[in-house]
Amino acid sequence: MLNKLIVIAALLLPACFANAHEYKAGEIEIAHPWSQELPPNAPTVAAYFVIHNGGKAADRLLSVDSPIAPQAQLHEHVMQGDLMKMQQVPSVEIPAGGNVIFAPMAYHVMLLNPTDRSLLTDGKQFPLTMHFEKAGDVTVEVSVQKKPPETTQAHAHAQ
Numbered sequence: 689m690l691n692k693l694i695v696i697a698a699l700l701l702p703a704c705f706a707n708a709h710e711y712k713a714g715e716i717e718i719a720h721p722w723s724q725e726l727p728p729n730a731p732t733v734a735a736y737f738v739i740h741n742g743g744k745a746a747d748r749l750l751s752v753d754s755p756i757a758p759q760a761q762l763h764e765h766v767m768q769g770d771l772m773k774m775q776q777v778p779s780v781e782i783p784a785g786g787n788v789i790f791a792p793m794a795y796h797v798m799l800l801n802p803t804d805r806s807l808l809t810d811g812k813q814f815p816l817t818m819h820f821e822k823a824g825d826v827t828v829e830v831s832v833q834k835k836p837p838e839t840t841q842a843h844a845h846a847q
Contacts, residue, residue: 714743716820717742720837721736722736733799747823752817760800761798761800779821808832
């Protein structure tokens, strides 16, 4: 199943980078940062995107922050026995010439206790700054959407 997900993600990647909603710093490209609209009292919000490293050396996403939440964490989902579990990670390696997909049930950014909920409704955007070891800081605008983008829906259906 994991191989099928990787193949589908690779097929969808060009469409994701064709979107005008992308950012670049050095050899790092970040495509279509998005978040799903959440109920008014949700204690967390997640952000997703694809990172492409066009360089010949690996880079590392060290941390993230956003003015809409006092705390932002890098998370991943891992299978432990028969359960899928979310856990915080200290950083995420972006391999040379490779991609890392931040999506539901994969790596993602978790924003804890959002303070500016006015930006968490469909059609709004909020800033998210990513801190890379080599590429430096990249601030992106995360688009809030009622539904995941079509590439994410296709990814989820392939599971």
